[in-house]
Amino acid sequence: MVSKEMASVKIPDLIGKSVPRLDARDKVTGAARFADDLQFGPGLLYARIKRSPFPHAIIKSIDISKAQALPGVKAVVTGKDFPGFIGLYLLDRHIFCRDRVRYVGDPVAGVAAVSEEIAEKAVELIQVDYEVLEPVLDPEFGASPDAPLVHPDLSEYEVVPFILPRAGTNISNHFKIRKGDADGVWNSGQCAAVVERKYRVPHVQHVPIEPHVAIAQVNEGGTVTLWGSSQSPFAQRNLIAKTLGISQSDMRVIAPYVGGGFGSKAGVSMEALAVAIAMKTKGRPVKLRLTREEEFYTVFxxxxxxxxxxxxxxxxxxxxxxxxxxxxxxxxxxxxxxxxxxxxxxxxxxxxxxxxxxxxxxxxxxxxxxxxxxxxxxxxxxxxxxxxxxxxxxxxxxxxxxxxxxxxxxxxxxxxxxxxxxxxxxxxxxxxxxxxxxxxxxxxxxxxxxxxxxxxxxxxxxxxxxPPNAGSSAWVELNEDATVTLGVGGQEIGQGTFTAMAQMAAAALGVPYDWVRVAAPVDTQYSPYEWQTVASRLTWSMGNAVVNAARDARRQVIELVAEAWDEDPEDLDIVAGEVISYKSEESISLKDIVVYGLPKPNDSGWMGGPVVGRGTFMPTYVTxxxxxxxxxxxxxxxxxxxxxxxxxxxxxxxxxxxxxxxxxxxxxxxxxxxxxxxxxxxxxxxxxxxxxxxxxxxxxxxxxxxxxxxxxxxxxxxxxxxxxxxxxxxxxxxxxxxxxxxxxxxxxxxxxxxxxxxxxxxxxxxxxxxxxxxxxxxxxxxxxxxxx
Amino acid sequence: MAFHRITLTVNGEIELVDVPSNMTLLQLLRDKLVLTGTKNGCAAGECGACTVILDGEPVNSCMVLAAECDGAQVITVEGLAHDGTLDPVQETIIEQGGVQCGFCTPGILISARALLDRNVDPSDYEIRDALVGNLCRCTGYLRIIDAVREAASRAS
Missing domain, CATH: 3.30.365.10 (Aldehyde oxidase/xanthine dehydrogenase, molybdopterin binding domain)
Incomplete structure (x- = not known):
């Protein structure tokens, strides 16, 4: 493994250096684009969501006729239109509720209209008849046999193998540790002191200062583009494509800067709503922007x-x-x-x-x-x-x-x-x-x-x-002037990952930090795969992929120059953007090599060419x-x-x-x-x-x-x-x-x-x-x- | 909906616009003038992301009707730098590491600029007080406070 070897060699000067953030200037001048800043022209439609006012109820009927008749309304959708299930580990929900609502705010119907005001008015015209059920409001009670079931069909849901739901209960996973013999210790009286405590921690919210926003467009052929404030463009592509029954390659997610995530913009929450509504708007893009009130309880x-x-x-x-x-x-x-x-x-x-x-x-x-x-x-x-x-x-x-x-x-x-x-x-x-x-x-x-x-x-x-096999990938491409474009699929959500990745790429390749640009925004159509920007895993996982990609580009350059100079690659290095030989003490600038290659001797042709390094990383050892x-x-x-x-x-x-x-x-x-x-x-x-x-x-x-x-x-x-x-x-x-x-x-x-x-x-x-x-x-x- | 024809100066540019009665200054800036540096975080005057300087005073632009801005002078984050030279508070917030996700940053910079315009040597208490209406979820505020203090000391 490349990185293991790296850890034992000398650490480059750039690693451990507090270089300035590469996104800071754009962020202090107002130039940095967030999802709500993107411009879509006069064809843009605005979506609003009809939500459940009850924590637990059966949907008896939904009447959307008055909303559909309102001038300016272009589409009204309900759960009837989207039968598929969606979920990351346990597929337990539909995009819109179909027969039952399970929390106050659960989406029941969606509207697209020419303005937010008209969409809001249309939502008020949707009539839903509910049969109210007893809610489960406490997890300890919810786990007991006396609790009403929130998901009576739990046993039928698709689930990954390491999650263990209990059929016929509200328990969606039960994880056990049985190490040694705790009961034996209590019974034997070995302890000189024992304390027992009960604690409660309330729900809180992430409160990113940027509320969730998603813009979706579905073209005639059925391919989908989603622009959103997202920590998980690839996971969203995967999950939404699966639930709609389309290919991942026909689902494109473009994710500009994220105005605070903290987990709230991971996985899929409101993004699928925008996509579902856009499927009915004949190619017009649809923007769904949550209000601050919605932000507090309708996403995570x-x-x-x-x-x-x-x-x-x-x-x-x-x-x-x-x-x-x-x-x-x-x-x-x-x-x-x-x-x-x-x-x-x-x-x-x-x-x-x-x-x-x-x-x-x-x-x-x-x-x-x-x-x-x-x-x-x-x-x-x-x-x-x-x-x-x-x-x-x-x-x-x-x-x-x-x-x-x-x-x-x-x-x-x-x-x-x-x-x-x-x-x-x-x-x-x-x-x-x-x-x-x-x-x-x-x-x-x-x-x-x-x-x-x-x-x-x-x-x-x-x-x-x-998951044990969450992976990362990266590419490193050298431009005419030897500046570097670094492709990653992980997201800049404020933590500074683009800066750290640029540092690592520069250090592993042998160029100054300010030669590196990150290919942004992350776009699943062009960016390399990244599982998700979660779990504090990017520095380690995506970092390994970036180092591997930079070292791959470095290897290509060094092998080319070694051949041209008839030297051993082991004697060559790249330092501050120059290829140097420790043996012959020759040197050549990267910019003289990296796109057009090098001439062969005696005008007999050319060697080398554009340099693109690739790198991946996936842990292989989790059991x-x-x-x-x-x-x-x-x-x-x-x-x-x-x-x-x-x-x-x-x-x-x-x-x-x-x-x-x-x-x-x-x-x-x-x-x-x-x-x-x-x-x-x-x-x-x-x-x-x-x-x-x-x-x-x-x-x-x-x-x-x-x-x-x-x-x-x-x-x-x-x-x-x-x-x-x-x-x-x-x-x-x-x-x-x-x-x-x-x-x-x-x-x-x-x-x-x-x-x-x-x-x-x-x-x-x-x-x-x-x-x-x-x-x-x-x-x-x-x-x-x-x-x- | 009645429309109003207004003239206002935004970042030194004179703008002539027709605005509906219910349009806010924030909507005018973002949707009509495409000055998207000013952010919409709550549309209720509570988070400060949409702060602009209106006739010398920092305001939540989501709480001001555009129609009321006839003849007004407005400065947004896009107007802080001049000819590619950053405002001192833009420079110091970069140097001190006071930028993370960047969504609250425009409003913070505007509040800081408005503070320094009226008080060239603010105490730490005055800096914190001037920023209390600008919510930030990333930085923990200390580097932002350091940046404003540093910008003040450079100006003096």
């Missing part, structure tokens, strides 16, 4: 979680056993929820070595909005409880919580919850770094007499959760897990690990929690661009802080009460702490490009429990489920009779 939300933890340790603080039960509120359909449930299961020990683990992780259908992937993919929700429980266990055995974590955290070669061995990891260094940076153990005086200060720490781990025990040789490609610590101040008169400063340390293997890595750690921390202190989708009988920025508050410039100290730890990944692994999502995983633990340290009371609003903290202090 983060899963809710009810989690039970039981943990025990010996008198020295060594973890002996865990018994965990997770009820994931997967919502009405499960594009990704089933796999998050699986990921939580195979990560259910947290970043600790625990000899005996018993876990049951259930994905449960409810009549809540569709739960999708959000930054962290289940890990922030799971760690929220797990890392508070670890603190409580440390307290119960009388060991400092940071010390307790040092004792138990994963080290290289630790035995994991799935039975395999941990790869090389810098988690112990991360713990050490945050303890030092936060001045652990030192209590500063509060800023006012009615305030109290506290510090909290939390660790995390997370693997890219994906299945035993469905009864969750044990197997290698569950995932790797785990990124890390730690955060915070210092907070709690106002004893109001309950307001202020995060004064934060420190974060993550083992990223190798930081390709350290400032971009730190930016992820900072931005992820504030997003985590926002979910810890402010955010919750308030669902009442399945109806969202707060779908606006006034009622659903996210962190603003005044809420960011004064300082976020980001620390990069680098223990190389054996198959990462120069050792790199991902960091984007991990940065918000430990934030809720770090803040919760700091609040407890400050006031001695745990305020219950997040968000830890002033009101909730004040009421908790009132109960404990410590409020002032």
């Amino acid at each position: 939300v983060r899963q809710g979680l009810v989690a039970y933890f039981k943990m025990g340790c010996d008198e020295n603080g060594r973890l002996l056993a865990m018994e965990n039960k997770f009820y994931w509120d997967g919502g009405a359909y499960t594009e990704y929820g089933v796999n998050m449930t699986r990921a939580a299961g195979y990560s259910s020990s947290g970043p600790y070595e625990v000899p005996h683990v018993k876990t049951d992780s259930y994905c449960v259908y409810t009549n809540h909005p569709v739960s999708g992937p959000m930054r962290g993919f289940g890990m922030p929700e799971m760690h929220a409880g797990l890392e508070q429980c670890i603190d409580d266990l440390a307290e119960a055995i009388g060991i400092d919580p940071a010390e307790f974590r040092k004792i138990n955290c994963l080290k290289t070669d630790s035995i994991l919850v799935t039975g395999s061995k941990m790869h090389a990891t810098g988690l112990p260094q991360c713990v050490q770094e945050v303890i030092r940076a936060i001045d652990w153990g030192r209590k500063e005086p509060p800023s006012a007499p009615h305030k109290r200060r506290g510090k909290g720490i939390a660790l995390m781990w997370k693997a890219p959760a994906m 299945g897990l035993d469905p009864e025990t969750g044990q197997g040789e290698r569950a995932v490609v790797h785990y990124t690990t890390g730690a955060q610590a915070v210092e907070v101040e709690v106002d004893m008169q109001t309950g307001a929690v202020e995060v004064l400063r934060a420190v974060a340390a993550f083992d990223v293997g190798k930081a390709i661009n350290p400032e971009l890595v730190k930016s992820q750690m900072e931005g992820g921390f504030v997003q985590g802080l926002s979910t810890a202190l402010f955010e919750s989708l308030q669902l009442k009988d399945g109806v969202l009460q707060n779908p606006s920025f006034v009622d659903y508050r996210i962190a603003t410039s005044s809420d960011a702490p004064a300082d976020i100290h980001a620390i990069i730890v680098e223990v190389p990944q054996d198959d990462g490009p120069w050792g790199a692994r991902g960091i984007g999502e991990h940065s918000m995983v430990p934030t809720i429990p770090a803040i919760a633990n700091a609040i407890y340290d400050a006031i001695g009371v745990r305020p219950g489920p997040p968000p830890f609003t002033a009101e909730k903290v004040y009421l908790a202090m009132l109960d404990a009779a410590i409020a002032e």
Whole structure:
């Protein structure tokens, strides 16, 4: 494997250098194009969606005649028109509901008209008769035999082999861990301390500042073009083509810059609606742009979680056993929820070595909005409880919580919850770094007499959760002046991946960074295949493909010049855009070679020609897990690990929690661009802080009460702490490009429990489920009779 | 729907447009003048992505009717750079790494420019306060605050 070899050789100067983002200038001048900025001319139609007002009901009849008769309306479609199922792992939904609605907002019909106003009016004219059913509003109840069934036909749905739905229930996946003998540990009384806790984590939303938008056009011959704000152009091509019964090559997805994704724009959510409507508009393009209100509950939300933890340790603080039960509120359909449930299961020990683990992780259908992937993919929700429980266990055995974590955290070669061995990891260094940076153990005086200060720490781990064989590809093409066009299929969603990829291509090829351009927007018709921009997998997976492509181009150039100079390719190199020979000390500029080749001696012809390098990468070593025990040789490609610590101040008169400063340390293997890595750690921390202190989708009988920025508050410039100290730890990944692994999502995983633990340290009371609003903290202090 | 013929100056260019009564300034900029740098994030005056400078004041352009802008001076993100030279706050936000997805960036730059126009030496509190109506989900704000502080110090 190329990258393994690369990790052992000298690291090029460009790797580990914080070059400026290549998209920054376009983004500060307004030149950067997002999907809603694309121009389609006067033929463009506007779509609106008729949505279910009930969380659970049977559709008795739909009357679209009045809507069809409205002047300016060009098409009205319903589920009758589109019988196919769609879904990433479990095909459990239609594009439009056909016989049943399962959440408030479920699409029932769609309209295309010459203006948004007319489309909106037409939607109001559609009449739907429902027979209202009892909804399922809690995942734990939903998993019980008493719950009404949200998907009575669950057993008939098509599903991938590693997801295990239970027929006749609302459980769309049940993942089990049976490692060692947890029951035996509890019964034998070996534990010096045991704690049992229950935690609840509410639904939140990703809140990209750019709402979802999709524009679809279907030509006479049936080929489809979709422009959209998308993390997953290739997955959308695949899933939508399959459900429409067309070839993937007749379905084209063009994806310009994404104005924030965080998982909400992965897979297929509203995009299929635009395509379905466009099938009835005789070649005219159709734009569907969600309102901010729709954004809050009609595309993905983060899963809710009810989690039970039981943990025990010996008198020295060594973890002996865990018994965990997770009820994931997967919502009405499960594009990704089933796999998050699986990921939580195979990560259910947290970043600790625990000899005996018993876990049951259930994905449960409810009549809540569709739960999708959000930054962290289940890990922030799971760690929220797990890392508070670890603190409580440390307290119960009388060991400092940071010390307790040092004792138990994963080290290289630790035995994991799935039975395999941990790869090389810098988690112990991360713990050490945050303890030092936060001045652990030192209590500063509060800023006012009615305030109290506290510090909290939390660790995390997370693997890219994906099919075992998710692949990447790339090409590298040299232009006349030896600048480089780099083709990738992964998306620039703000994380800086185009910049990191350009750096890697330049470093592997031997040209300056500013010679590289990324072929954007990603277009499935021209861009190389990429599974999806999810799972914090691009730096590692797409990075390997890019390095392979650049090295392929480099090989072509060097072989050509070696032949021309009659030298050994081993003696040649490409440095700063020049091919040089260490032996003959000859040199030639790339621009003199890469398109037109080189003349043969004595005017006898030409050799070489255009240089195009290709590279692919796909992990080949991930194995299945035993469905009864969750044990197997290698569950995932790797785990990124890390730690955060915070210092907070709690106002004893109001309950307001202020995060004064934060420190974060993550083992990223190798930081390709350290400032971009730190930016992820900072931005992820504030997003985590926002979910810890402010955010919750308030669902009442399945109806969202707060779908606006006034009622659903996210962190603003005044809420960011004064300082976020980001620390990069680098223990190389054996198959990462120069050792790199991902960091984007991990940065918000430990934030809720770090803040919760700091609040407890400050006031001695745990305020219950997040968000830890002033009101909730004040009421908790009132109960404990410590409020002032 | 009644139409109104208005004249306004956008980024130094005089524009003559016919606008319906219910059209917002945001719609005028994006849909009629194709100045798509100004973003639509909520259409409810809550996220700040559509911030422009209207007669010297930063406003949410989704909350202003186009018909009211007759005779107005408007500056959008496209008007911050002059002859290829970036505004100091555009330069510093790049240098400090305050750009990620870039969707809130135009509104943030406009709010920052409006702040620096009225206060050449803002405190950190004043910077945070000036940006409190511009939601950003990517950066965590600190690098943006650093950029505004740096732009102010370069001007002085």
